[in-house]
Amino acid sequence: MGEGGVIAGQIFNGISVASILLLAALGLALSFGVMNVINMAHGEMLMLGGYLSYLACRVLPGPGGFLVALAVAFGGTFLFGVLLEVIVIRRLYGRPLDTLLATWGISLILQQGARSLFGPIGVEVVAPHWLNGSVSMHGTLAGLDLPYVRLFIIVLAIAVLGLVALFIAKTAWGLRLRAVHQDREMAEALGVNTRTVDLVVFALGAGVAGLAGSVLALISPVTPTVGQSYIVYAFLVVIVGGLGSLVGTALAALLVGLFSSSLQIFTSVSLADVLLLVLVILFIQFRPKGIVVRRSRAIEA
Amino acid sequence: MQSRLDLLRSKALRYGITLLVFAAAPYFLSSYDVSLLGRFLAMSILALGLSLVWGWGGILSLGQGVFFGLGGYAIAMHLKLAALAPGDLPDFMVWTGMDHLPGWWSVFHNTKFALVAAIAAPSLAAAGLAWLVFHRRVGGVYFALITQALALAFGTLLISQQSYTGGFNGLTDFGALFGFPLADPRTERLLYWLTLALLALVFAALQWVLSTDFGKILMAIRDGENRMRFLGYNPAPYKVVAFAIGGACAGVAGALFTLHVGVISPAMVGVVPSIEMVIWVAVGGRSSLLGAIIGTLLVNFGKDRISSALPELWLFVMGLLFVVVVMILPRGLSGIGEHWQRLHGWRFLAKFRKPSDPKQGGRTCVGCTWPYGRRS
Numbered sequence: 001m002g003e004g005g006v007i008a009g010q011i012f013n014g015i016s017v018a019s020i021l022l023l024a025a026l027g028l029a030l031s032f033g034v035m036n037v038i039n040m041a042h043g044e045m046l047m048l049g050g051y052l053s054y055l056a057c058r059v060l061p062g063p064g065g066f067l068v069a070l071a072v073a074f075g076g077t078f079l080f081g082v083l084l085e086v087i088v089i090r091r092l093y094g095r096p097l098d099t100l101l102a103t104w105g106i107s108l109i110l111q112q113g114a115r116s117l118f119g120p121i122g123v124e125v126v127a128p129h130w131l132n133g134s135v136s137m138h139g140t141l142a143g144l145d146l147p148y149v150r151l152f153i154i155v156l157a158i159a160v161l162g163l164v165a166l167f168i169a170k171t172a173w174g175l176r177l178r179a180v181h182q183d184r185e186m187a188e189a190l191g192v193n194t195r196t197v198d199l200v201v202f203a204l205g206a207g208v209a210g211l212a213g214s215v216l217a218l219i220s221p222v223t224p225t226v227g228q229s230y231i232v233y234a235f236l237v238v239i240v241g242g243l244g245s246l247v248g249t250a251l252a253a254l255l256v257g258l259f260s261s262s263l264q265i266f267t268s269v270s271l272a273d274v275l276l277l278v279l280v281i282l283f284i285q286f287r288p289k290g291i292v293v294r295r296s297r298a299i300e301a
Numbered sequence: 302m303q304s305r306l307d308l309l310r311s312k313a314l315r316y317g318i319t320l321l322v323f324a325a326a327p328y329f330l331s332s333y334d335v336s337l338l339g340r341f342l343a344m345s346i347l348a349l350g351l352s353l354v355w356g357w358g359g360i361l362s363l364g365q366g367v368f369f370g371l372g373g374y375a376i377a378m379h380l381k382l383a384a385l386a387p388g389d390l391p392d393f394m395v396w397t398g399m400d401h402l403p404g405w406w407s408v409f410h411n412t413k414f415a416l417v418a419a420i421a422a423p424s425l426a427a428a429g430l431a432w433l434v435f436h437r438r439v440g441g442v443y444f445a446l447i448t449q450a451l452a453l454a455f456g457t458l459l460i461s462q463q464s465y466t467g468g469f470n471g472l473t474d475f476g477a478l479f480g481f482p483l484a485d486p487r488t489e490r491l492l493y494w495l496t497l498a499l500l501a502l503v504f505a506a507l508q509w510v511l512s513t514d515f516g517k518i519l520m521a522i523r524d525g526e527n528r529m530r531f532l533g534y535n536p537a538p539y540k541v542v543a544f545a546i547g548g549a550c551a552g553v554a555g556a557l558f559t560l561h562v563g564v565i566s567p568a569m570v571g572v573v574p575s576i577e578m579v580i581w582v583a584v585g586g587r588s589s590l591l592g593a594i595i596g597t598l599l600v601n602f603g604k605d606r607i608s609s610a611l612p613e614l615w616l617f618v619m620g621l622l623f624v625v626v627v628m629i630l631p632r633g634l635s636g637i638g639e640h641w642q643r644l645h646g647w648r649f650l651a652k653f654r655k656p657s658d659p660k661q662g663g664r665t666c667v668g669c670t671w672p673y674g675r676r677s
Contacts, residue, residue, distance in 0.1 A: 097442065105620040106620065108619055232572070270454075270457040270461035273454045274458050276454075280447070281433055284443075288439045
């Protein structure tokens, strides 16, 4: 494989990592932007999605089984998001640091629960046969293989981003969501039920994370700690992206994914981690509010 | 003035008695429990720092393990070198094929340098990070997440740079400190008293820090950062200094912990241990220094007992602790204590103290409204 092939391969890897990060960070960014809530158990939504799709694929082993698994993962984590919001998040409104700690506790319980149920060793979701194989490149990029699975993940991430954008831009709930995002008190005064909006945002974010976990299961085994390995990067994406902006989150996911995979060409994985953190800290020196800044005359609390 | 003096006297008396009881612990506890108590008291120093940073400064750090680790590794590097014959290399360096000692390792031959580094490295690192983040007015949840990323990066870095850090196993197999063999029971006892003395010293120092103008401004920044800006204060330097003090406490704790346990490894500095440190403080009551110590002791003794009986249960318990403390007891055990004290008073201590003046009650009430008093 030529020099160009290696670099193109890393870029492709970066984009596919970025797609999973995007799916994982979307819910975080939305609930942080709208509710000012950081959900530390968000990584466990990935894990839950992964295990749910594993179970669904066990029940329905056919070629369409994985599509059902995607739906199950989304629905299951969506419902779990509803539960979590009603039982915990809504009671801690206005105390973001405390929410962070309580949800961390929930993530510990979920991890240990998964360990007790499924064991510490990962379970595999076998990709359906229509995702086996890869696109081979010719010419200057000869030798570069783009596996269908990774292409599928990229397409899914773009599709989900598009659907969420449509939901926010075109539907009535999207309108309410934007209103609450811009000015919570005013929206409330005008009759928007902010509690329901919070619930919808949170559950939707959890559902999207469940999808991320489901596709993640295609490329690596589902373990009780699978969420932990992605969630810190997802948080960095939220920091770089800016408060609750879809465009910012997408750009930030791409940046973080490409940075970490291209840094890995030059250094080791662990040094790439450190450099990524350094880059994020440098980045907030220049744009402390992220890529996309919400313009407002209010003083942030 | 008179009543204040009396209060001080009775408080000093209570602290004195407690200190004496703890100092006598090696004579009535089993040696296993004393060694546990010693390391938990060392960890309490970190908790004191975290209480200052989080409870009084409103800065949640999920990366306190990093500063703990810096202190621990600084002292461990010295101990590792002290155990070697001149010219020899630490065992893990030999295994990974290093042929000479890196320069930044050899300076740790010097005991004084190692002791200074165990405090200076973590506090400078903490100050640097805090300044980079706070001077751009980034704070709150962002800072918590950045410190968590720091803990992740530090942990993976330690594991991957095996030829410099001993990798996953960390640094262990120490000989002696200042010529005292670490395995000797007499050294252990001395170390226990040293830890207790340092804990008392840090406790008193932080009490004093909180009583100064700096402490009051720090609290004011916690409760209304923008309000302080309008009053002409720049919050960043105050938060940086507070975080640096927290880092120094963590470094001292890490160094003492390493001496007690005889090992420091990435397993003690990563994301999970770092956030575990927050629960010590949360259980005791985040804005109570005494609570931080009590919380650390309770949580860690609980962890020791539960995980030796039912290893699977501990993570469930810790998870529930986080949820319950945050949702039901945001002020931790010290919150319960203060309520009980205001309802019933310390009747059995009444003779040491004059009836408290109304201002006293006012102070606890202000505490009670936090964090419920703020709606943002």
